[in-house]
Amino acid sequence: MTATQQYAYELAVKRVFPVFGIELVDIDEFSCCGEPLRNVNVKKWLVFASRILAEASTRDLDIVTTCNGCYLSLNEARRVLQENSQIMYKINQALRKIGLELSSLPRVKHVIQLLYDDIGIERIKGKVKREIKIKAATHYGCHILRPREFAVDNPYNPTKLEELCNAIGIKTEDYPERLDCCMLMLDHMDLKKANLIRAKKLKSIIERKFDCLVTVCPLCQNEYETRQRAIARLMKNPKLRIPVVYYVQLLGIALGFSPEDVGLHLNTSPIGSLLSKITES
């Protein structure tokens, strides 16, 4: 994995995976996966993503992404390279100029796959020291559910995140906006409209009396966290306070880490109410 802007997520991931015997290696040379560049120049995107793959492959490592965007971007790049030998040839020729080579394509997995498919619910249950007695709304985000060939779960009725929550004592419940897009890309065009759409989701979460929103993507997390105050103003509801947390943070607490260990104090959404509920239980 690589250093990120999401300190809370990074702290939690670095604490949680070693508990299950998974070693994470920081690669200093990692950069942005290139996803934003796809919009302006697909070739530049492909070079960016291929280089990340090459940095991992030269170290004989697989990649785990903490972000839905990186997950799809790197997997899409993998597919382009796999399906088109001419492009693979050109990219390799280019990468050699900076001393890299793609001799094999590393696997690219998302955190949720590592947790559910590789570690598994039973092993997680076995390590729980403290059950988290809350009711949480889940948010998957788009790029781990579509396109289908890279979906980590059933795109129309995914259950892995709920099962992972249930495994550590969290109650979950379906709600109409569960699979909604976080609208990140509309922010660049019309932030107010994007906030209005997010407001709909947050409103639903309040009405259904969820204790928090649980995410698995730093970009989605940011949209519901950092923008929450602006959304509250739009909703004319200054008291809007929905804790937004990463699943891995809650898992960390269930495994016995302190809220600070998993960076809960670094979340930018108001997590006070959640903290007291967790410590009560």
Add this chain to the structure above:
Amino acid sequence: MALAQEIIKEDKYIAELEKLREISLQIDPNVCLQCNKCVGSCTTAQVYTFRPARIMRYVALGMISHLIAGKEIWLCVQCLRCVDLCKMNVKPAEVIILLRNLATKFHELPTASWKRLIESVMKIGSMSEEVEQFAWKKTPVKRKDIGLAPLKFLPGEKLKMLLQIGEEI
């Protein structure tokens, strides 16, 4: 403008689009049936008059210039529902990405926010620089305060080479 000139202008864009299709495999707006399934599923279509099926029809007809000059193609949020539902494998979201590529080449990015994002990735290889983060109680936090190694960015030279390579492939 005379019709012949219009067509020549469109030809230029069509040729560019064809070139980009090398990288985006398997997209084909020409087989779009106008079944509108993509519209029914589209996140953006719920709040705008934006219709992916209509955009696909324009591309199939080779009428690209007005699409890349306008802002509509930038409203898509890339939720990829259309890609999943389209039975003809048109991949509207991917076609829209390629239209954005053309739009960037022949026009400007649509907003200051888009410009900032792209400039940042091109300049430092990342979406944003290391910043002090503010926790929910508004206390500023730095990486070193919490035992995290400093963020490292790709050296400028390497980044330049990468972007250059992107031009060449």
